[in-house]
Amino acid sequence: MRKTIIITGASSGLGAEMARQFAAKGYDLGLCARRTERLESLRDEIQAADSQAKVILKELDVNDHDAVFRVFNEYRTEFGRIDRVIVNAGMGKGGPLGTGLFKYNKMTAETNFVAALAQCEAALEIFREQNSGHLVTIASISALRGMPRAMTTYAATKAALLNLTEGIRADLMRSRLPIPVSCILPGFIRSEINEKVKNTPFMCDTVPGVRSMVNAIEKEKKVAFVPGWPWRLVAFLMKRLPLKVVMKMG
Template sequence: MRKTIIITGASSGLGAEMARQFAALGRNLGLCARRTERLETLKQELETQYPSIKVSLKALDVNDHDAVFRVFGEFKQEFGHIDRIIVNAGMGKGGPLGTGLFKYNKLTAETNYIAALAQCEAALEIFYEQQSGHLVTIASISALRGMPRALTAYASSKAALVNLTEGIRADLMRQNSPIKTSCILPGFIRSEINEKVKNTPFMCDTVPGVRSMVRAIEKEKVQAYVPSWPWILVAFLLKRLPLKQTLKLG
């Protein structure tokens, strides 16, 4: 059992709900995010409901790459052993390219890929030292194709994360390493990042959506589309349909 889990971007949305559901499974948690006041509230909630678990909090802006290595190292020192690290922190700001919104597209790309690269590097340093661990990256179903409008930078950053995770897995396979990887590609799950989006097909509420994510993570699937219905079918079609037929998803 993966007893001790680090989750980045844990102050809200999918990260906070994953913390709740892993706490219900009796896991110790290292939670980090920029907004520590929200983390404090979450910690109180979890420790009240599940007094047998340990919850540790740390402030972390994942775009401060030196801080990523430092914070992960502090969690390792505090817990002694880290079983799973979930690279969840992400951003969805942005707009159509060429419309003056470069700074937001750039921040989205940096947060979703470069910062994720730093988190994966820091996680793997810990796992290599331990010779065990489970690295989980949270991508998106939008990673499967180029997406229009505000999703263009976001989808491409998540596609890079999918390839990064697979490259790490290839390297671990080459080494016959016991370290495991999983890349989770959620469909449309309601969270703060998309709370203002209306009329989105197949939108799933946060709790059941995250439940499907946690189930896939616990099974340590190499790659998972969640919730499985309808997103396994959507993923199959996205990979094969002409680009024009995918535009409505953007």
């Protein structure tokens, strides 16, 4: 049984709720994010529900790539081993290309892909040495097609993350290493990144939405569209519908 989980970007949104739900299942947690005061509140909440819960907090800006490797190795030393890493940290700033918002599109690209690459590298160095572990990346349903307006760069980074995850899986399969790799593609689950978005079809509340993510992660699915309904069907259609139809989702 996997016992120890590292979650990046755990101070809010889907990361914080995953922490709550995994803690309730008895996992030991390594939670990291830039906002340590929010991590402290989350740890206190978890330990108020279960005084025996083991939660280790660390400040981490995933764009500080050296810090990613250092923090992951600190967790390994303190826990003794790491059983699962969830590459969750991300952002959604940006706008249509060519409208003066390059600064924000660049921030999104660096955080959602380059920093995710660093996290995958750091996790896999540990997993290869252990000859065990489960790597999980959190992408998005938007990874399946190009998206308009503020979603353009965000969707592109999630598509890159989806392909990166599959490439890692292929490499580990080729090497016959017992390290499963999962990519979770959430549909519209309410969180801080989309709290101002209104009238979105199929928007799911945070707790049930994250519950579907946790279930898929525990089953170590290779690729999971969550919640299953309606997002498996939406994913099937997105790959096949004309762009002018798909773009209405952005």
